[in-house]
Amino acid sequence: MTLKAGDELKQRNEEIGRRWFLEMWSKPDLALADDLIDKDYNPSWVSIDAVGPDQIKHEIEYFRSVFPDLKYEIVDLIGSEEKVWIRYKGKATHRGNAWGFEPTLKEFEYEGATILYISPEGKVVDRWGAFCFYDMFTELGLVPPFWELSKHFGKGGEN
Template identity: 30%
Template sequence: MKNSIFSVFILTACVFINSCNSNKKEINLDANRNVVKKYHEVWTNGQVTDLDKILAPDFVCHFVNGIEWKGIEGAKNSISSHRKSFPDWKEEIVDMVSEGDKVVTRYKSTGTHQGTFEGLDSTGIKVTIYETSIYRIADGKIAEQWGFPDALSLNNQLTKQ
């Protein structure tokens, strides 16, 4: 009799605990990583029309150097403008970490300076920098990005004599 009461108590506790988690939204870490990989691919291939499937409509990007853009159109304009300065821009993910609704990438960016960039006319210099970005994913799309490019290294490479 004691065993059956104890078993009913344990079963009831398990049902209660599981039912408390039933409203919790399940996070798919693989899907989060994949959408971030696709975003890096857009920076590499310049196919900004793909951003409609990758970014949330209210997407916001914050860069450590004070640059910020909002919305899918803002991202399209920023990527297109950057690729005018560096038409062969390529981003290669080196490290990726994800937890909850966040994905962090450390990536190697390369490109040849062939157009005006931050007031500096084309130098023809091939640059390589490392960057880190933190992404917040919401409903399968990137909602926010915090970018930390090695701007000092980029500037030093572009202005070397």
Template identity: 30%
Template sequence: MTDNKALVRRDPEEVWTDGDLDAIDEIFAEGFVLHDPSAGDDLRGRDEYREYVETYREAFPDVEYEVEAAVAEGETVALRYTARGTHEGSFMGLEPTGDRVSVSGMEMYRVEDGTIAELWTSYDALGLFQELGVVPPLEELGEESTAD
């Protein structure tokens, strides 16, 4: 039987950090589904996931994922991670800032027949946009509302 935690760790470590997009064909099921609230509709299949990863890696080419915890139960594996990278490419309409950012997140994977069949991801998008200067820190928002 495949070690589900070892399989799942290949995504943040090989696909995201190392940029080995060929590993997607090895570790993800053909009918893979990604659930990411920041992406709008669910992404389906390896090709859509590859494009998703490429979009982030073009914006943050030196991205590194640090898996801080991994828990497995049956076909489910959950990860807690911190991703760090430098904003060097266009990202969600935002021109490169050159800023180094750090974002925490959690992911839950469903493994089926030795491949990743489904992934739910949630990361601190608000914190990322605050680090990139798109959204002011909450402290500043509070100051603006009390200044009226």
């Protein structure tokens, strides 16, 4: 059975999504960034003074300095001809200083979603991602649960 061009692109993009999380982030295999990432990759919502493969390498190095045992599991993955959607679970231990917090040495789990935008040449050119830092900080015992904050305010947000 021969695949249509669109199906081949979907499969290629799904493989890129798998390698993004299971190899590049989970192992981590930073050299893989040179194969997967476009030279102009620079997501506007990530504040790192680097572009292309170096941007994601710096991001992974930073997260690894805080969570050296970070591992991902893919929960759901759907590819299209231009992007791949990935829902994932992450698991790690907080062992490094970050965001003004000392290491807690606590293990935590979190969930998130990422969309990788992929060029016709098979390089990641942009990404969108979402996971809740507040939930992570709560699980690590660094901030109170969100619902606890509401006890400090009256109706309409008044003190």
